[in-house]
Amino acid sequence: MAGGVCLERLSMESRISSGKLFARPVCGFCVIVLLVFLAACAGKQPVSPKPVEKGLPAPEIVEAPGSSGRGDNYRTAASYSLTQEGYRLLQKGNYDDAIRVLERAVGINPADGPGYFYLAEAWLKKENFRLSARFNELARLYLREHPYWSRCAEAQKKRIEQAMHKSAGS
Amino acid sequence: MKIFPKPKKLVLCAGLVLLLVLVLSFGYCWYLSGRIESRFSGRRWQIPSTIYSDTTLLFAGKRVRRSALHEKLRKLGYQEKSGRPEKKGEYHFAGNRLAIFLKDLQLPDKERPGFPAVLEIAGGRIQSIRRGGTGKPLPLVELGPEILMQFFGKKRELRHVVSLEEVPDYLADAVVAAEDRRFYKHYGVDPAAILRAAYTNLRHLSIRQGGSTLTQQLAKNYFLTPERTFRRKFHELFITLTIEAMYSKDEILEIYLNEIYLGQKGSAAIHGMGKAAYFYFGKEVKDLTLSESAVLAGIIRGPNLLSPYTHPQDCRQRRDQVLRAMHEEGMISRAQLERALEAPIRTVGFEKYSRRAPYFLDYVSQQLAELYSEDILASMGFSIYTTLDTGVQAAAEQALENGLARLEKEIPGLRRKDPGKKLQGAVVVMQPRTGNILAMVGGRDYAESQFNRLTQARRQPGSCFKPIVTAVLLDKFTPADPLSNQKTTYMIGDRPWTPENFGEMPYKKLSVRDMLRLSCNRAAVDMVVRGGPARVAERVKAFDFSTPMRPYPSIALGASEVIPLELARAYCTFAADGVAPFPLSVRDVVDEAGTVLVQRHMEINDVISPGKAFLVTSMLQSVVRNGTARALVERGLTFPLAGKTGTTNEYRDTWFIGYTPDFLALVWVGFDNGDPVQTTGAGAALPIFADLLKSIPGYISGRSFTVPPDVVKKEVCPLSGELAVFGCPDAYSEYFLKDNQPRKKCHIHGRGGVFRKAFDGIKNIFR
Numbered sequence: 004m005a006g007g008v009c010l011e012r013l014s015m016e017s018r019i020s021s022g023k024l025f026a027r028p029v030c031g032f033c034v035i036v037l038l039v040f041l042a043a044c045a046g047k048q049p050v051s052p053k054p055v056e057k058g059l060p061a062p063e064i065v066e067a068p069g070s071s072g073r074g075d076n077y078r079t080a081a082s083y084s085l086t087q088e089g090y091r092l093l094q095k096g097n098y099d100d101a102i103r104v105l106e107r108a109v110g111i112n113p114a115d116g117p118g119y120f121y122l123a124e125a126w127l128k129k130e131n132f133r134l135s136a137r138f139n140e141l142a143r144l145y146l147r148e149h150p151y152w153s154r155c156a157e158a159q160k161k162r163i164e165q166a167m168h169k170s171a172g173s
Numbered sequence: 174m175k176i177f178p179k180p181k182k183l184v185l186c187a188g189l190v191l192l193l194v195l196v197l198s199f200g201y202c203w204y205l206s207g208r209i210e211s212r213f214s215g216r217r218w219q220i221p222s223t224i225y226s227d228t229t230l231l232f233a234g235k236r237v238r239r240s241a242l243h244e245k246l247r248k249l250g251y252q253e254k255s256g257r258p259e260k261k262g263e264y265h266f267a268g269n270r271l272a273i274f275l276k277d278l279q280l281p282d283k284e285r286p287g288f289p290a291v292l293e294i295a296g297g298r299i300q301s302i303r304r305g306g307t308g309k310p311l312p313l314v315e316l317g318p319e320i321l322m323q324f325f326g327k328k329r330e331l332r333h334v335v336s337l338e339e340v341p342d343y344l345a346d347a348v349v350a351a352e353d354r355r356f357y358k359h360y361g362v363d364p365a366a367i368l369r370a371a372y373t374n375l376r377h378l379s380i381r382q383g384g385s386t387l388t389q390q391l392a393k394n395y396f397l398t399p400e401r402t403f404r405r406k407f408h409e410l411f412i413t414l415t416i417e418a419m420y421s422k423d424e425i426l427e428i429y430l431n432e433i434y435l436g437q438k439g440s441a442a443i444h445g446m447g448k449a450a451y452f453y454f455g456k457e458v459k460d461l462t463l464s465e466s467a468v469l470a471g472i473i474r475g476p477n478l479l480s481p482y483t484h485p486q487d488c489r490q491r492r493d494q495v496l497r498a499m500h501e502e503g504m505i506s507r508a509q510l511e512r513a514l515e516a517p518i519r520t521v522g523f524e525k526y527s528r529r530a531p532y533f534l535d536y537v538s539q540q541l542a543e544l545y546s547e548d549i550l551a552s553m554g555f556s557i558y559t560t561l562d563t564g565v566q567a568a569a570e571q572a573l574e575n576g577l578a579r580l581e582k583e584i585p586g587l588r589r590k591d592p593g594k595k596l597q598g599a600v601v602v603m604q605p606r607t608g609n610i611l612a613m614v615g616g617r618d619y620a621e622s623q624f625n626r627l628t629q630a631r632r633q634p635g636s637c638f639k640p641i642v643t644a645v646l647l648d649k650f651t652p653a654d655p656l657s658n659q660k661t662t663y664m665i666g667d668r669p670w671t672p673e674n675f676g677e678m679p680y681k682k683l684s685v686r687d688m689l690r691l692s693c694n695r696a697a698v699d700m701v702v703r704g705g706p707a708r709v710a711e712r713v714k715a716f717d718f719s720t721p722m723r724p725y726p727s728i729a730l731g732a733s734e735v736i737p738l739e740l741a742r743a744y745c746t747f748a749a750d751g752v753a754p755f756p757l758s759v760r761d762v763v764d765e766a767g768t769v770l771v772q773r774h775m776e777i778n779d780v781i782s783p784g785k786a787f788l789v790t791s792m793l794q795s796v797v798r799n800g801t802a803r804a805l806v807e808r809g810l811t812f813p814l815a816g817k818t819g820t821t822n823e824y825r826d827t828w829f830i831g832y833t834p835d836f837l838a839l840v841w842v843g844f845d846n847g848d849p850v851q852t853t854g855a856g857a858a859l860p861i862f863a864d865l866l867k868s869i870p871g872y873i874s875g876r877s878f879t880v881p882p883d884v885v886k887k888e889v890c891p892l893s894g895e896l897a898v899f900g901c902p903d904a905y906s907e908y909f910l911k912d913n914q915p916r917k918k919c920h921i922h923g924r925g926g927v928f929r930k931a932f933d934g935i936k937n938i939f940r
Binding site: 067068069076077078080081083084085099100102103104106107109110111112113114122134137138140141144145147 | 607874
């Protein structure tokens, strides 16, 4: 038995009234250890994955898959500021200017996953589904190790496919 | 007898003559008014279109050279100051700190007012960027584009049109005080001014004053030829009167301020106050000071004799005259006069108009010619924004020039007396992800030959084609698969063909990786023959070469000609996860009003999977690490870099193409007439590539290539190419496509005793 717990057959009431339970520190310690052990075995509570937002996800710095995180953070930071600007322009509906800024972002940092994501979104709004799909592929490639963004990119892929089918149908 | 006609008849005749003159004059003025109206209501001036380079992004961590930064700022019209910069367009270097007051930035997609910034530069890198005053950290700052070229028509005039509202009052006043004090009072011709000028000039026995009004000057410059004849004077008078009748004084002044000739920039003439303000003082006309306005007004009389660049003393004297005239006319106060008289005349300097990046500009011009005629480009004042990076362009030109000179020095047989037959070269630099062309050098000397060897030449790529055929066969071959290096004769139709290697290669078999690493011809041909030449030729079409690919085994050795720019684009595919970008040179075309007429974005196409692109890149990294391009490592280029050397039969073409995730450069060296270069790609083209990379450190991130999800790593046997087992000598890690990976254990070393197999089994549990 874990912790060498030893349980004596005494009623709880008599133990408490007589103080014998607490008069036996070894057993008390064993009970505490057992409780701690059981709590540890229960494990972490499962955390529900962050749901994909209805609107565009806000940009955040995402390191390239397999990146050591050393030596090229400055490019990531520089491209992040441009990606932020691209995101703001997208929100305003200024798609051409957003595309221009985002192209600069991925030019500085070719591993800018959110940059490709927003480019896919901008081209989707401009109804160029071919380019949107290309950028979505790159977004899924560079965001695959980031669970939230990966889900966003998969959801975007579905939206692009739906839009393509709708456009083909009409 | 009547000797004299009667007075009544005289008067009548005179009256009739006068009436006739008036009618004719009126008719002539009416005719002129039509011409003047059509001239002024239509496009008033030919404004040449301007081609700009790309902007420059500076961000913390970027590697920079201080001298290059100085040069860049100078070319952008920034002035170095001894102290803290206080106005837009000034900068100051103090130790590791660069304080700069950024100019306003106006681009098709953004406008950003200028502001002060401080950059800390140490160890060859920008350590931090902060906003001046607040100290707020900034992730990046953007410097404006440089002018590369202007499309001149027959008249080589530089002009920046401004409205009267933009012109400061004291500039307009200065012009009136200098040239026509009674401008607002006369009706085009000022007899008083003519008489006064005549008197002054006679008194001093020299031309001190002109009698022409602003309107007369306008009529002369705008409509008439410069000869001095009575007939021309007659026309000038009528045109002057007609202009005065048709337009208000303010309108006339506005046209004058934009028309007047104000100096020379090389062979191009500066017209108008808008352009003159930039040319002399590096600022917009609305930012001119009183002193500067008086300078510009003063030089109207003789821009080449009163230029502050060539005749500073005379310029100052004339400026002072104008300022005193303004004070006499009550336009400025005594205090203003005294302050302005003491102000020094500080000009910004200028570079004479010259054509930079000429091959690139030709390439851009060809694209523009498909959209607009020459006349439109020479007159409509378009702004054309390109992808060219002037720093990279200068580095590429220098590297090529130095590299070719070095080759001619080392190999005397390459020297040619005839400049038209000299050793040639070409360099193109691109961003592989976006397709942006950062630099284009289409030949050794544009003045000697305008033939662009990157876009117009067709040359055999030689071994540089091996990665492309490898890429299209990666569903059949793995990097570890053995290929035969045995001397083999193939029948091409009914003719035998025996490929040979460059140099000694004693191995009977080579892996696909080693085939690329050592550029083994026999092994490459073996791969293509086993894969099927027709299949290879068909699949290579995905790379979009416009030249035909012959479906023969020699396709492995790059026997089919390619256009070098297309070859560079094909290599972008390997650098950019299997996606090929469209080479981009023109970004935007904007008209004078700022309306975007053409906007080009990144265009990408799937060519191969990310996994295949990565495998090729990984193998080309071996070429650099310990293959035919290992000299790059010896030259200190130790960051992740992939590349391929190429040499064609009889050394007619030598190539090197190298890339990182964010940078790609192609170098070609050869003779236009196909004479041998007498060395390989590693000897001719590779050193030029190395020099180029070392001179632009800010463009290399040092980032590794990302391993995509469809690639796995396995231990393999070098002899069988199969999964390594205990006993395989020199087993090594190799990358494979998930869909095409070795499944079998090494059949050469796999047989063995029970213990051996048991050991393998245990080993596999923990793999």
